[in-house]
Amino acid sequence: MELYSVFLKYPSICTDSRLAKHGSIFFALKGPHFDANAFALQAMKNGCNFAIIDNKRYAKSQRMILVDDVLTTLQQLAAYHRRQLKTKIIGVTGTNGKTTTKELIGAILKEKYKVHSTIGNLNNHIGVPLTLLELTNEHELAVVEMGASRPDEIKLLTEIAAPNYGLVTNVGRAHLEGFQSFEGVMKAKGELYENISKSGGRLFLNTDNPFLVQMASSARIPSEKINSYSLQNTKAYVYGNIVGNSPFLEMQCQPKDAKSIRIKTNLIGAYNAENVLAAVAAGHYFEINPESIKSGIENFVPTNNRSQYAETSKNKLIIDTYNANPTSMRTAIMNFIAYAGKNRTFILGDMLELGAQSATEHQNIVDLLLENKLENVFLIGEEFKKIQCTYFSFFSVDEFRHYLAKYPIENQTVLIKGSRGIHLEKILNLL
16 A cells, blocks of 8 residues: 555644644645645645645645545545554544543553543544544554534444444434434434444443433443443442532542542533543453542543633633533533532523524523523523523623623632633633
């Protein structure tokens, strides 16, 4: 394979000509508003040793390799490379919590093994191949996050990554614009189970979640290939319970045939308990001792505005502005109600990519707020703005910033939750 030989010599992939460096290969991936073929020559001038293109009019050098489709070539190269390695791969997907769970698993496994994990949330049809191409023979394990916004995406990613182990954190009402329904979400996430079933791999399963249990049953994964975790079943492979949540989650975990572990996390929200148990189950299976499981989780600090806690001179902040969907929004609100006490404020941004169901889902969230007789609520975004209610609402985060400049929020515990595209992080310096 000519390209693979080139890759072995220059095992660094570049997709942005501005970040070109010596020892790399430029892949001219097309975007919605640009054709990266036009930047291939510049990428080579900037340092890339080879460029992969799919438009012959830009073939200006013998070090440009012309292919039918650059993206497909990237995916095929990643799949081929993955199969040349002995690295065992854990595939992680789900509606909510997959990045946190991936990070927790990686933090635990690194206590004993040479591990590579998806950087950030590079979990799509481009990010997964790039993650796989970063693997070397030194990596014993890899934790690969897989995201999807439409049918068959997880199927494609599993065909590329060939995971040995699978974990679905949960299924919820997200990306409805692409999946159309909750059943569509279940089917999509279940594609990981289907792949694990066909390959004879192993599953880490939250047996408290009836939808996940149903999906595993439909995929016909035998019980001996399932490692369960639960907040309810004391006989699970890993059983746990919440012993603290003010503000950080604290848990007591009992792995099967091992000593109990008391874990003080740096995570906000009881909803992260399932993510912790999933990571403990993976760590226990890979024979990480309890002390190392504990230290791996306790040393993990969330970033990128995911379930983060901060205290400023004005307020205490629960920051979760990286993503939002109806399931995670409802969960965050209910957790905040239980935790925050009287002096609390809700700043909620639109949930994006809900398609035709967007109006209904945003109305459901407002109804939830009203049912719980919540006050000090601020709604940000065009979808929330459409709803008739007595809460303060703003078309944009910039409009809300002007409001905060005149009417500052002080001495409150504040939940800040919304989709990344609403850019609620812009208000943090005002709180």
